[in-house]
Amino acid sequence: MTEPVFTLSDIVTTVNTGTSEEQQILKNLNLTINKGDFITVIGTNGAGKSTLFNTIAGNIKPASGQILLGTKNITSENDIKRTNYISRVFQDPKMGTAPRMTVAENLLLALNRGRRRKFKPRHLKQQIAKFQELTKQIPNGLSEHLNTPAGNLSGGQRQTLSFLMATLVQPDLLLLDEHTAALDPKTSQELLKLTAKIVEQEQLSCLMITHHLEDALSYGNRTIVLNDGQIQSDLSGEARANLSTTDLLTYFNDLE
Numbered sequence: 734m735t736e737p738v739f740t741l742s743d744i745v746t747t748v749n750t751g752t753s754e755e756q757q758i759l760k761n762l763n764l765t766i767n768k769g770d771f772i773t774v775i776g777t778n779g780a781g782k783s784t785l786f787n788t789i790a791g792n793i794k795p796a797s798g799q800i801l802l803g804t805k806n807i808t809s810e811n812d813i814k815r816t817n818y819i820s821r822v823f824q825d826p827k828m829g830t831a832p833r834m835t836v837a838e839n840l841l842l843a844l845n846r847g848r849r850r851k852f853k854p855r856h857l858k859q860q861i862a863k864f865q866e867l868t869k870q871i872p873n874g875l876s877e878h879l880n881t882p883a884g885n886l887s888g889g890q891r892q893t894l895s896f897l898m899a900t901l902v903q904p905d906l907l908l909l910d911e912h913t914a915a916l917d918p919k920t921s922q923e924l925l926k927l928t929a930k931i932v933e934q935e936q937l938s939c940l941m942i943t944h945h946l947e948d949a950l951s952y953g954n955r956t957i958v959l960n961d962g963q964i965q966s967d968l969s970g971e972a973r974a975n976l977s978t979t980d981l982l983t984y985f986n987d988l989e
């Protein structure tokens with residue numbers, strides 16, 4: 734039986750509230766995310782995808798509506814508190830890692846997420862073998878750079894590190910905000926494959942924004958189409974399996 738891990742009910746998100754520029758971005762949006770759902774999110778520029786993620790992560794407080802984590806109402810919890818159970822990977826490889834800390838130190842930081850633990854060199858030593866295994870999963874040389882500061886990594890290596898950090902301690906919800914868009918095609922596909930592997934292995938619940946319709950259909954078990962601040966379509970099962978990218982493109986164009 735499926736159980737909701739995250740529920741958005743009647744979410745209204747406005748920007749520039751109280752000014753003449755006030756604008757409703759999310760318009761009574763409803764979404765239920767079940768345990769193990771890997772949902773790809775598509776939509777035209779300005780449809781509200783980033784605003785949806787900002788609302789889920791607590792960066793923007795909705796004007797109305799309710800956000801539930803399981804059965805717990807977290808609508809008023811701030812973004813910092815939500816990092817204990819929501820992980821996010823951004824498009825920009827520079828976000829999500831500490832540039833002056835080494836790869837291994839960054840991973841240790843991620844391993845200690847939500848725990849009050851002081852940083853000690855012996856803790857790092859205890860984890861090195863694990864970190865080596867973890868980084869070896871992708872053939873981009875990250876495993877040979879455990880002692881390199883994150884700021885000196887290539888974009889692909891740094892984004893892999895961000896992704897591994899986001900999933901090292903299992904989050905209740907993983908948000909992938911076009912996390913492979915800034916990478917070259919080969920590196921992008923490698924990271925997408927690693928994403929699918931880890932999401933499945935760890936049975937993570939995940940939302941992934943993408944502009945690649947092929948990726949939107951080939952990864953995950955559900956695709957939602959966002960249009961003008963609402964979920965226009967929620968595709969899964971046979972309906973999704975039978976859809977080609979051409980069908981989806983037509984569909985997509987109909988929205989504009």
Ligand SMILES: Nc1ncnc2c1ncn2[C@@H]1O[C@H](COP(=O)(O)OP(=O)(O)OP(=O)(O)O)[C@@H](O)[C@H]1O
Pocket residue numbers: 748749756758776777778779780781782783784785
């Ligand atoms: N802080 C803000 N102030 C004013 N307008 C905003 C703000 N945040 C978002 N918007 C507007 O809300 C709309 C939705 O933006 P959002 O970034 O969520 O779209 P998106 O679907 O992620 O687009 P893209 O694919 O281009 O990244 C856009 O019209 C945008 O200009």
